[in-house]
Amino acid sequence: MTDMFFTKVPVITIDGPSGSGKGTIASLLANQLGWHLLDSGSLYRLTALAAQIHGVDLADEDNLKVLAAHLDVQFVAATESEPAKIILEGERVERAIRAEDISLLASQVAAITQVRQALLERQRAFAEAPGLVSDGRDMGTVVFPKAPLKIYLTASAEVRAERRFKQLKESGFSANIDQILEDICARDERDMKRVSAPLKPAEDAIIIDTSRLTVTEVVTKVMAEVEARGL
Numbered sequence: 227m228t229d230m231f232f233t234k235v236p237v238i239t240i241d242g243p244s245g246s247g248k249g250t251i252a253s254l255l256a257n258q259l260g261w262h263l264l265d266s267g268s269l270y271r272l273t274a275l276a277a278q279i280h281g282v283d284l285a286d287e288d289n290l291k292v293l294a295a296h297l298d299v300q301f302v303a304a305t306e307s308e309p310a311k312i313i314l315e316g317e318r319v320e321r322a323i324r325a326e327d328i329s330l331l332a333s334q335v336a337a338i339t340q341v342r343q344a345l346l347e348r349q350r351a352f353a354e355a356p357g358l359v360s361d362g363r364d365m366g367t368v369v370f371p372k373a374p375l376k377i378y379l380t381a382s383a384e385v386r387a388e389r390r391f392k393q394l395k396e397s398g399f400s401a402n403i404d405q406i407l408e409d410i411c412a413r414d415e416r417d418m419k420r421v422s423a424p425l426k427p428a429e430d431a432i433i434i435d436t437s438r439l440t441v442t443e444v445v446t447k448v449m450a451e452v453e454a455r456g457l
């Protein structure tokens with residue numbers, strides 16, 4: 227039944243390391259196509275934030291799994307007058323889940339197999355007509371292995387650190403470029419080397435190095451692949 231469902235609803239997966247531009251490109255693409263959007267990293271971030279709020283230790287995998295399976299979260303799409311909202315247990319958290327401590331915690335939580343399994347069906351449920359653009363680390367390899375278009379974005383660690391530094395400053399967070407670069411490298415290592423669903427391109431993914439490309443250039447490249455497949 228699951229297989230039938232996935233072949234009926236087109237999914238474009240966008241995977242890659244932190245700061246490669248997945249979220250930016252996925253959001254622009256979903257808007258352009260009028261499709262749904264899944265920012266799967268937000269689910270790991272929400273699990274990390276919920277663990278912090280409820281004082282659940284990283285070593286307590288059973289309770290982390292329960293937290294992930296029962297996340298009380300609402301995603302409210304942006305309107306013309308209001309930005310998108312993420313509400314966890316009644317509180318707006320779209321800013322809180324982007325803080326650097328939650329980024330690091332999310333990467334640790336995401337290495338836990340039980341947590342990944344608890345979030346799997348929740349992610350697949352986002353695949354609704356007319357289609358879904360999903361971004362993350364294992365969208366093309368594990369969550370939507372039959373997606374008709376899989377993109378893997380990458381960029382040098384230095385470029386990604388520079389982007390994250392700018393992004394944090396613009397959002398009013400204090401930031402240190404050397405620390406960000408160190409954190410990005412640590413996160414890459416953990417995301418790529420973990421046993422469960424490690425970050426890697428799917429065999430049939432199209433790999434785009436965004437280090438020297440503008441956002442518009444990346445979108446244009448991806449849209450050419452969308453059109454080539456008649457999606």
Ligand SMILES: Nc1ncnc2c1ncn2[C@@H]1O[C@H](COP(=O)(O)OP(=O)(O)OP(=O)(O)O)[C@@H](O)[C@H]1O
Pocket residue numbers: 242243244245246247248249250251267389390392393436439440441444
């Ligand atoms: N090609 C690009 N050129 C310049 N800046 C970019 C490019 N792509 C993304 N950015 C900027 O880099 C920052 C990080 O991008 P984004 O959040 O999309 O990355 P990400 O891969 O989704 O990261 P994460 O996985 O950590 O959420 C944003 O401020 C975004 O505007």
Ligand SMILES: Nc1ccn([C@H]2C[C@H](O)[C@@H](COP(=O)(O)O)O2)c(=O)n1
Pocket residue numbers: 244266267268270271329332333334336337361362363364365413417
């Ligand atoms: N499908 C996914 C999505 C995210 N993660 C991990 C990777 C990061 O360490 C963390 C937060 O993700 P981000 O918001 O930075 O994209 O969650 C993952 O393992 N699998």
